[in-house]
Amino acid sequence: MIGALVVVVHVALAALAVYGVLLTVLNRPPDAWTKRAVGVAVALLVVQxxxxxxxxFGGVTLPETSTFLIYLVVSVCVLPIATQFATAEPSRWGGAVVAVGAIATAVAVWRLQGLWVPGG
Structure with a gap:
């Protein structure tokens, strides 16, 4: 994994979480900008x-390869699912749902970094 990309992903997820909380505090439902922000974060996650x-799959050996791959899939899937829930019935709490999804994804990425021990 690329350390700089992990930092960029964490910054994007933190910004998305803050944006979601801000939407909730301002009593606004998720809007088109929310979907765009989630799209950028998901694009970064897909690249990662x-x-x-x-x-x-190219030969790097990890001590817990299956766990790593599960976290990899989860890191890409959580935000789109959270966004779907947040926008299904627009309310002020949609931003909180996006924020929680961003935080959960950040934890998954953090765990991925911990599992990345090549040659293990």
């Missing part, structure tokens, strides 16, 4: 997942 998957 593709790079990691190529490295794992």
């Amino acid at each position: 997942a593709a790079i990691a998957a190529v490295q794992v």
Whole structure:
């Protein structure tokens, strides 16, 4: 995995979480900007997942490969699902749902970084 990309992903997820909380505080439902922000974060996660998957299937040995791959899939899937829930019935709490999804994704990415021990 690329350390700089992990930092960029964490910053994007933190910004998305703050934005979701801000929407909730301002009593606004998620809007088009929320979907765009989630799209950018998911694009970064897909790039990270593709790079990691190529490295794992290309021969990098990890002590817990299956756990790593599960976290990799989860890191890409959580935000789109949270966004779907947040926008299904627009209310002020949609931003909180996006924020929680962003925080959960950040934890999954943090755990991915901890599981990345090549040669293990």
